[in-house]
Amino acid sequence: xxxxxxxxxxxxxxxEGKALLDSGHYAGAYYLLGYAVECxxxxxIAKRTNQYDFPPKRSVIEDVYSHDxxxxxxxxxLSKDFEEARRADRALDENWTVVKDWSEExxxxxxxxxxxxxxxxxxxxxxQHGVLVWLMRWW
Numbered sequence: 001x002x003x004x005x006x007x008x009x010x011x012x013x014x015x016e017g018k019a020l021l022d023s024g025h026y027a028g029a030y031y032l033l034g035y036a037v038e039c040x041x042x043x044x045i046a047k048r049t050n051q052y053d054f055p056p057k058r059s060v061i062e063d064v065y066s067h068d069x070x071x072x073x074x075x076x077x078l079s080k081d082f083e084e085a086r087r088a089d090r091a092l093d094e095n096w097t098v099v100k101d102w103s104e105e106x107x108x109x110x111x112x113x114x115x116x117x118x119x120x121x122x123x124x125x126x127x128q129h130g131v132l133v134w135l136m137r138w139w
Contacts, residue, residue, distance in 0.1 A: 091129035
């Protein structure tokens with residue numbers, strides 16, 4: 001996959017997640033919205049990849065192929081910038097607390113409450129303070 005494909009998937013998963021949210025399918029919405037963030041982070045990582053670079057150490061590759069949003073943020077080399085942005089923007093910081101613990105393991109949960117899925121959507125999509133919106137500036 002390449003950067004443009006990850007960007008497109010992030011946007012698509014956001015749309016799909018919102019459609020599920022609007023139809024009351026909260027667990028599926030939560031799951032897909034998390035993948036929107038993951039794909040955005042992977043687009044940021046892909047932006048930093050040069051065509052002829054030798055693959056990095058194995059541990060870096062394992063982090064890149066992770067679903068862990070915190071590990072991906074680090075591999076995108078955005079941890080410092082994101083931390084500064086969160087310090088300057090309390091709403092972004094609060095949104096990150098909603099988003100950071102998402103896991104691909106949520107695919108096995110059918111019991112995600114509506115408020116949790118709605119909060120997650122708001123946390124990633126707010127025009128001025130959304131986590132996904134912030135990441136899109138860097139991809």
